[in-house]
Amino acid sequence: MDTPIYKQLLLAVDFENTSEPVIERALRMRALTNARLFLLHVVEHVPPGIDFMPVGYAGDLAASGDLALEEELLGLARGELDALGERLDVPEADRLVRVGSPGHMIDEVAAELGADLIIVGSHGRHGFKGLFGSTARAVLRHPVCDVLCVRMEEPAS
Amino acid sequence: MDTPIYKQLLLAVDFENTSEPVIERALRMRALTNARLFLLHVVEHVPPGIDFMPVGYAGDLAASGDLALEEELLGLARGELDALGERLDVPEADRLVRVGSPGHMIDEVAAELGADLIIVGSHGRHGFKGLFGSTARAVLRHPVCDVLCVRMEEPAS
Numbered sequence: 210m211d212t213p214i215y216k217q218l219l220l221a222v223d224f225e226n227t228s229e230p231v232i233e234r235a236l237r238m239r240a241l242t243n244a245r246l247f248l249l250h251v252v253e254h255v256p257p258g259i260d261f262m263p264v265g266y267a268g269d270l271a272a273s274g275d276l277a278l279e280e281e282l283l284g285l286a287r288g289e290l291d292a293l294g295e296r297l298d299v300p301e302a303d304r305l306v307r308v309g310s311p312g313h314m315i316d317e318v319a320a321e322l323g324a325d326l327i328i329v330g331s332h333g334r335h336g337f338k339g340l341f342g343s344t345a346r347a348v349l350r351h352p353v354c355d356v357l358c359v360r361m362e363e364p365a366s
Numbered sequence: 367m368d369t370p371i372y373k374q375l376l377l378a379v380d381f382e383n384t385s386e387p388v389i390e391r392a393l394r395m396r397a398l399t400n401a402r403l404f405l406l407h408v409v410e411h412v413p414p415g416i417d418f419m420p421v422g423y424a425g426d427l428a429a430s431g432d433l434a435l436e437e438e439l440l441g442l443a444r445g446e447l448d449a450l451g452e453r454l455d456v457p458e459a460d461r462l463v464r465v466g467s468p469g470h471m472i473d474e475v476a477a478e479l480g481a482d483l484i485i486v487g488s489h490g491r492h493g494f495k496g497l498f499g500s501t502a503r504a505v506l507r508h509p510v511c512d513v514l515c516v517r518m519e520e521p522a523s
């Protein structure tokens with residue numbers, strides 16, 4: 210048992226309050242394993258529901274206004290991820306923002322990085338019905354590595 | 367970060383070769399956290415597909431032959447779990463065999479024990495389509511605690 214259990218952790222974050230238990234677990238896993246921790250936030254395509262939107266696409270569904278909104282969301286996400294990265298002591302190079310379908314993108318990034326543990330949140334009472342829930346479920350459909358699903362309380366709504 | 371991340375691990379095992387990576391991960395988590403490790407094997411109702419079969423039930427679907435088969439499967443499972451328990455240094459009281467629907471039974475036992483991490487296997491290439499896959503998916507539908515899904519290779523078939 211000399212090789213470490215995990216060397217590269219990939220923490221998928223949204224910016225809801227419910228992410229705190231997930232973040233806490235990731236920090237503890239990092240402390241336990243001395244692994245490198247990557248942060249990933251996936252900005253969903255605008256409009257939602259579109260899985261592929263090539264750069265420069267100018268069809269009916271993705272008018273320039275939507276691309277502008279996507280750019281704005283990307284900027285906001287980068288800002289939030291940077292703040293989180295500072296707080297968690299994760300260097301800039303290990304803070305990743307991507308655009309796409311969260312489940313597939315998390316898998317893709319995990320494969321790229323050679324991550325050996327993906328850490329995602331799951332909702333407690335309603336299982337995988339929430340936003341993060343569907344993400345976790347998508348990740349688990351074709352896992353490229355181990356996945357730690359952290360139980361979250363239901364968001365106050 | 368003084369309280370341990372996990373204190374009670376619940377490892378759901380079948381007795382396929384593909385369980386080895388899952389077992390290995392459970393041992394490493396135990397070593398890392400000094401947690402107590404419980405082993406659980408769930409024997410599915412005979413005939414499969416029946417979720418509830420009260421003791422003494424003697425309807426068409428669960429004839430006495432099926433109950434006898436279930437008893438036999440239970441005996442075999444206890445034998446295998448004892449062997450595994452010896453190998454992993456898990457005391458007898460922490461080796462559990464239950465009859466039921468695996469997903470629900472794992473959740474139920476986790477709640478009973480106050481487990482804080484369930485460890486299950488997932489198939490790699492086909493995601494959750496295999497036997498263990500459907501178990502993991504059922505567990506994740508209403509998680510009572512964190513769930514570590516360990517990536518397994520496809521079984522040779």
